[in-house]
Amino acid sequence: MPHRNFDIELQLLVDAIYLKYHYDFRGYAQASLKRRLTTAMSRFDCSTLSQLQDRVLHDPSVFQPLLDYLTVQVSDLFRDPAYFLALREKVVPLLRTYPSLRLWVAGCSTGEEVYSLAILLREEGLLDRSLIYATDINTQALQMAQAGVYDIDRLPGFTENHRRAGGRTSLSDYYSAAYGKAVFDKSLRKQIVFSDHSLATDSVFAEMHLVSCRNVLIYFNRDLQDRAVGLFREALCRKGFLGIGAKESLRFSSHAEAFADYALADRIYQKKDLP
Amino acid sequence: MSAPALPRHITAVAMGASAGGVDALGQLLAALPREFPAAVFIVLHMSRERPSLLADLFQARCALPVREATDKEPVQAGCVYLAPPDYHLLVDAGPQLALSVDEPVQYSRPSIDVLFETAADEYGERLLGIVLTGGNDDGARGLVAIRAAGGLGAVQDPATAMVPAMPSAALGIASPEYVLSLDGLAALLRSLAAPASASPAAERLR
Numbered sequence: 454m455p456h457r458n459f460d461i462e463l464q465l466l467v468d469a470i471y472l473k474y475h476y477d478f479r480g481y482a483q484a485s486l487k488r489r490l491t492t493a494m495s496r497f498d499c500s501t502l503s504q505l506q507d508r509v510l511h512d513p514s515v516f517q518p519l520l521d522y523l524t525v526q527v528s529d530l531f532r533d534p535a536y537f538l539a540l541r542e543k544v545v546p547l548l549r550t551y552p553s554l555r556l557w558v559a560g561c562s563t564g565e566e567v568y569s570l571a572i573l574l575r576e577e578g579l580l581d582r583s584l585i586y587a588t589d590i591n592t593q594a595l596q597m598a599q600a601g602v603y604d605i606d607r608l609p610g611f612t613e614n615h616r617r618a619g620g621r622t623s624l625s626d627y628y629s630a631a632y633g634k635a636v637f638d639k640s641l642r643k644q645i646v647f648s649d650h651s652l653a654t655d656s657v658f659a660e661m662h663l664v665s666c667r668n669v670l671i672y673f674n675r676d677l678q679d680r681a682v683g684l685f686r687e688a689l690c691r692k693g694f695l696g697i698g699a700k701e702s703l704r705f706s707s708h709a710e711a712f713a714d715y716a717l718a719d720r721i722y723q724k725k726d727l728p
Numbered sequence: 729m730s731a732p733a734l735p736r737h738i739t740a741v742a743m744g745a746s747a748g749g750v751d752a753l754g755q756l757l758a759a760l761p762r763e764f765p766a767a768v769f770i771v772l773h774m775s776r777e778r779p780s781l782l783a784d785l786f787q788a789r790c791a792l793p794v795r796e797a798t799d800k801e802p803v804q805a806g807c808v809y810l811a812p813p814d815y816h817l818l819v820d821a822g823p824q825l826a827l828s829v830d831e832p833v834q835y836s837r838p839s840i841d842v843l844f845e846t847a848a849d850e851y852g853e854r855l856l857g858i859v860l861t862g863g864n865d866d867g868a869r870g871l872v873a874i875r876a877a878g879g880l881g882a883v884q885d886p887a888t889a890m891v892p893a894m895p896s897a898a899l900g901i902a903s904p905e906y907v908l909s910l911d912g913l914a915a916l917l918r919s920l921a922a923p924a925s926a927s928p929a930a931e932r933l934r
Contacts, residue, residue, distance in 0.1 A: 484846045484850075485818060485828045485830065526829060675800060678800070700799055701827075702798050705801070
C-alpha cells in the first residue's frame, strides 16, 4: 500500500486513466512511470499529480499528449545491429523453410523496428511472402509509423547501423529524401499491417513465426511482463522465435521454461516443442 | 580531525562519474572489502558504441561481485551494479533494478541524475550518493534529490578530481556532507564495513 502522497496520487491517476480512457498503465514499472509523469507534470504546468489527474479527466485534449509522454519510444533503424545480424544469419535460414510468414513487432512505437525488419526481409528475398503485424497502444505513434517519415539527420546513424547489421544493399534504396525528411518506400508498407493492440488488455490475434518485442518489457512490472510473454508464447507457432531487448531477460519470467535459448547473446529465444 | 565514518543505516551507495571515471571508480571499488554491507550502483558515462567490458575490468580490481545491471534483477547487498551503455539504470520498488531507453537526460544515457533520483525515492535516508570526476553537471540535481529524501551526499574534492566540473556542480547546489579526495572517499566507504566499535563517529550519528 502506498503511503507517500506522490505514490498515492500516482495510483489514483493511473486508475483514472484506465476508467476514463481504457488505457491500462497499472502494470507499468513504477520508477520509469514516475519519472515520465514528473516530466509531464512540468509540461502541463501542474505542481501535483492530483492536478494532472484533474486536467486529464476534465479535458480530453490533454490525454493524447500525456499518452505520448507515457508511451512514445524513439528508437533507431537497426538499433543494436548485432540483433539484426543474428536474425539474418541464424533465424532467416529457418524462416525460409516456411511458405508464408507472419511476424509481429509488438510495441512498435514510431516504426523504426518495423522498417528495419521489413528491409532485412526484403534483402533476404522473404518480404513478399511475409506479413508483418506492427502494434502499439498509441494510435498517433502508429500513424507516424505508417507514414514512415524520419528526419534526414538521423539517416547517417541508420545507414551505419544497417551496414553493421549485415545489410546487403544500400539503405538509400528504401527511402526518398526531400525537405529534410526521408520517406520510406511504400512497397515495404504493403506487407505491414499497423494495428492498435495492448499487451496489457488485448489477446492474441494470429499465429506467428517471429515476435520481436524489444525494450518494451522493461517498462512493465513482472506481472505484466508475464502477461505479455504469455501472449507471445501463445501466438508463436511450434519452434517460433522471440526476440527481446539486449538488456532484457526471460530469466525472471514465469514462462522461462517454455523457451529455449537460441541466440542468447542477442536475446533470441525459440519456443520449445512442448506437448 | 578523525576520518569521517558512515552511519550504519546506509544500505545502498549510488556513484556517478564521467571523464576520468574509470580510474576513479577503479580506485574506490578496489578499496571495498569483501564484507561490504551495502549495494552499489554505478553510472559511468561512456561512448555507446563501446562494448560493455567495464564489469570485467572492475571485477578484476574488486572483492565484491561486479555485474552489468539486468532489468528486474533483485538488488543484493554487497553487489556492484553497473548501468549498461545506452540505457538508464533506475532503482525500482523491491528494491529491484530497472532499465529504460527513455530520452537521454542532458545528453547522457545512462544518466546519473536518473539513477540518483530513483534510488533516492526507494532508499530515502538509507542512501549515500557520490559524485566523482567529470566534465558536465550530471549528478548535481540527483544529489539534491538524494539529500532531500534524507540521504547523504559525498563529492570528490574538485581540487583532486581529474576533471573538476561535475563535482563542482554538485558541490554548488547539493551541500553534500562529505567533500573528500579519492583516498578519503575510499576510507569513508570502508567505514561502513568496519566493526561497530571501531567507528565511534557512526555511533554518534545513530
